[in-house]
Amino acid sequence: MIERRDLGDADVLIDIAYAGICHSDIDHARATRGKSVYPMVPGHEIAGVVAAIGSKVRRFSVGDRVGVGNLVDSCRECNRCLSGQEQYCESRVLTYNQVGRDGRITEGGYSEKIVVDERFVVRIPDAIPLANAAPLFCAGITLYSPLRHWGAGPGKRVAIIGLGGLGHLGVQISKALGADTTVLELSEAKREDAMRLGAQSFHVTRDPAALLELASSFDLIISTVPANIDLDIYLGLLDVGGTFVNLSIPQKPLSVAAAVLLANRRSLSGTLSGGLPETQEMIDFCAANNISAEVEIIGADQIDDAFERLATGDVRYRFVIDATTIAQATP
Structure with a gap:
């Protein structure tokens, strides 16, 4: 899977290392909420490494360890956005299965790469392995x-x-x-x-x-x-x-x-999840207190089985997809 959109001036291109599987991924993939758009690339628990940056990006450099959660855009102008509560913005754009401001359907972390505006990217402290960090973003x-x-x-x-x-x-x-x-x-x-x-x-x-x-x-x-x-x-x-x-x-x-x-x-x-400032606060807090997700790492060819197991609670405690296996699993 190629990146979701072209690299803009304020964008960060991320080589995805791991993508967590959230229960809502099953809901969207199986259309149980009635809002699914196909074809779909789920995934909003994303951890990886910066591969390239736009000319106006100031917060990140190539090689930085970063993550992306539920949101990839918002209006950026309302009181909710200005107070760092982008999750409540009426124009928020979810990481996948939603029409972005460019008119295209967003595509998530079950992929090799993703492009996201730097405002919606979070730095991952070195203390947390990328696989264990991914589920923290949801x-x-x-x-x-x-x-x-x-x-x-x-x-x-x-x-x-x-x-x-x-x-x-x-x-x-x-x-x-x-x-x-x-x-x-x-x-x-x-x-x-x-x-x-x-x-x-x-x-x-x-x-x-x-x-x-x-x-x-x-x-x-x-x-x-x-x-x-x-x-x-x-x-x-x-x-x-x-x-x-x-x-x-x-x-x-x-x-x-x-x-x-x-x-x-x-x-x-x-409550919904959290805004971008609070998400950075959260992952810094987790790093400082030795908190991380307990994960079972799977290949992309095991996603269907993971969905079935997750639906019955058969995981301790989060499935995480190794993104290096995605290319091999793609027909």
Whole structure:
């Protein structure tokens, strides 16, 4: 696959080394959200090396280690863009499967190269291997942003629902921020991993007694699971002023009893990933605190199998495509 577009004055050409597989890649590839445009090149967890730069690029040089996440453009003029919250720009352009400002469909990281304006490129610290850095550009920032926004830190009690591709990074980040961190999972299978990654406690949510014991126990709960869960039960775990943050897009609308929100002055919220300044902050924080994604590296000819395994949760904790195998796998 050649680069997405010609190299402009402010553009960076990146030789892709690794591309993470996000659950949303499956949704778009299989058109479960009804917004897919084919042919499609998925991938918004991209790590690689700068191969060339435009004449006006000042932030990067050839050979720099860099990454690209969910966004490759925005209006750059609205208050959201000017405050570094490009993810909420009404004219934001996603890394793949969206019409860019040049009128062409954007193409993502399941590729050998990509061209991106330097504003939407993030520097990767040397401390993080490129394969382990790739998932940080979606999964990492998607957890870092709400943890920072809702004040995870010393004295705060945080629960992460689901120890998967997002959750395993959320636990590490929450612990590094200084919060008391709990993992809520469906079974005991990931208890050892949760504690190794920094959780102070682990609870199986299929045990009603365990949930009753956790009533009013948390200041912040972040749900990473792409499924409908009983929000009334989980909201009941929040203390006064606590917030439940939903990161996924379940198949059915969310439903909650108003009385559960009124009790303890609880809040139900959601969030997109993060803007470019916060993404750079996130990856610098991860490097400083020895945080990275735990990955299974695959070849391009294994993508279909990886999709099937990811759909059933059979990965610990993120599939990453070795981009050097893409040319060999292309018919």
